[in-house]
Amino acid sequence: MEYRELFDACKENAISGRYVTLDDILPLLKQHSSHGMVKSVGNSVNGLPLLSYKVGSGPRRILLWSQMHGNETTATKALFDVFNFLCGKSEPARKLLSEFTFCFVPMLNPDGAKAYTRENAAGIDLNRDFHELTQPESRALVELFEEFEPEICYNLHDQRTIFGVGDTGRPATISFLSPAFNHNCDMNACRQKAVEVIVGMNAVLQALIPGQVGRFDDSFNINCVGDNFQFRGIPTVLIEAGHYPSDYQREQTRFYFFVSLLSGFQYLSENDIVANAIDDYLNIPQNKTVFFDFVYRNVNVNYDGIEKNTNFAAQYKEELVGKTIGFDAYIVQVGNLENHYGHIEINADGRIFRNDAHNFPEIGQKANFYLGNDVKIVNGLKKM
Template sequence: MNLEQLFLDNKEKTIEGRYLTLESVEPILKRLNTDNQLSVVGQSVQGRTIYKYVIGSGKTKIYLWSQMHGNESTTTKALFDFLNLLHSGTELAERFLSNFTFCCLPMLNPDGAFLYTRANANEIDLNRDSQALTQPESKILRAVFEEFKPDYCYNLHDQRTIFGVADTGKPATVSFLAPSYNEEREINASRQKAINLIAEMNLVLQEFIPGQIGRFDDSFNINCIGDTFQYLGVPTILFEAGHFPGDYQREMTRKYIFIALVSSFIGICENVVVVNRTKEYLNIPQNKVVFYDLMYKKVKINYDGNEKITNFAAQYKEELVDGKINFNAYIAKIDDLENFFGHEVFDAQGASYEDEDGNFPKIDQKANFCLGKEQKFVNGLIKK
């Protein structure tokens, strides 16, 4: 099976980029509502609709939710690509629809999506509200869980560009976690199924992005929704869509999340969950904070009359302006960059640093500067 072609055949072309709001996805949901699959399950803090989409007639029940964090839209795009596949009329679609019942909350936090914030409109992180259930969105997620009684939970997220695969120098383009169900991080039958599915998805993804799959730390936190559902005995998988080189709009990563979803459901059909694949899972390197977006090496600076050669790094902040996400680069680290990597690296070869304020970079200032007389950098990149 050509999984890349499968993605291209089913990609939802009406959505792209990072800023994905309820207004973006409502027309798609209504178009896919061919047989009353769509329903309203509640409203957000600010009164936006939270939709549930249920499709399939199979006995194995899959619960998927995305954009629990409003600024994490990559998995939402991939989820709609997958829903298109289920409507494709192909043999694979029929196989999935007869084996599974899928229950999706495509955008759990529509207020955060509109504001492009991690938290909801009350500034609460919904992924730390699984016990207190103080927010309407958290209550909806839990109520649908209890009504649907899933066999598997898919917790769909994005992760920042700072994450790499251990110390390999490769970005963590996709990361997974089978959350713990207790403080001891033990493996019971439920968690084992999640582990086995992750091992299968990793096996498939390594063919496309070798060395770019990471594993999250499994410290137990009952306030996190994945840990809660795992604790309640339902195999739960955390998906994290990360950085692919040059892909700040996460359109390449979107493809790999789609491939992971498809391969996991094929795996369940083929019963890969009955084999103990813990060793494979643990061999996936852990995520590590090792990346900056932009790194500048061998830069000459003049600080209080003292010249020296140093390094510095800049990080993008994703800022919503007039309905668009701007990636604005700010100086984030100076000097000690040992054991860190840059998604873009510039070798100044001893050229002198200069900006409007002086001869050395300062933390949190915009990355607009010159290196020597020839290279002018605007928003962290060389002005051409």
């Protein structure tokens, strides 16, 4: 399958960027209601509808949900690209719809989406609420899960730019996990099925972004939805959208997410699940927190008349301004940055650091400063 050509044809151009709310997707779901069934499965804390979209007539059932964390929007965009693919006339789409019934929840946390927060309107991280089920959004997903009786689930998220693929120095653009079902992180038939699908998706992605796929930490937590559903005996695949170079709007990563979803569906369609993929799964390097958005190396700093050479790093903070996400860079670490990388790295070549405050980098300062007399840094970036 030519994924780039397919994505360009199916991309839903009505939504883009990092800020996606219920208001953005409601007219799109209305359009797709002629191809499948849009249904309310509950309400958020603030009374907004939790909507599902069911499409397909096959006996095998796949349940997917996105934006459990309101500020994680890449998967939501990719889902609407998938919707466009499924409602097309292509033979691969018709085949999937005849084999599977898909149930999508494209926005589980509409209150958090509107406020651009991880938590819901009650300040609860929904992905830590699937044992106690204190929140209406959590209860709605569990009720849908029990009613729909899926063969496999997809838990769709974004991860921060800090994650790299092991010690390779490459960003984790896409990360996968087959969650644990117990504290020993054992493998059983349920978990192995998710592993097998992940290995299939990874094989496709390695041809597109070699070395930029990571494996998420599998520490068991019964409060997390993937761990909880896997504990209940239903294979659950976690996909995390991460950083692609210079892609802070996650539009390139959106493409790789689209590829992950379609290649996973194709793998389920074309392959009998067997239990021989565990080594291939474990060979996907585990994510490590080794990246900053900016790293400045070999900077000279004047501390009370004594000149020292140091390194420091800055990280973007995402802030909602109106209906736009702003990226403001702040200094977050000073000193030893061994085994860490910057998505953007600047070598000061011994230039003196100066700013409008104390003329040395401090954690929490905005990343606006000079390096020597010829390099000006504004919001983390070198001003040309």
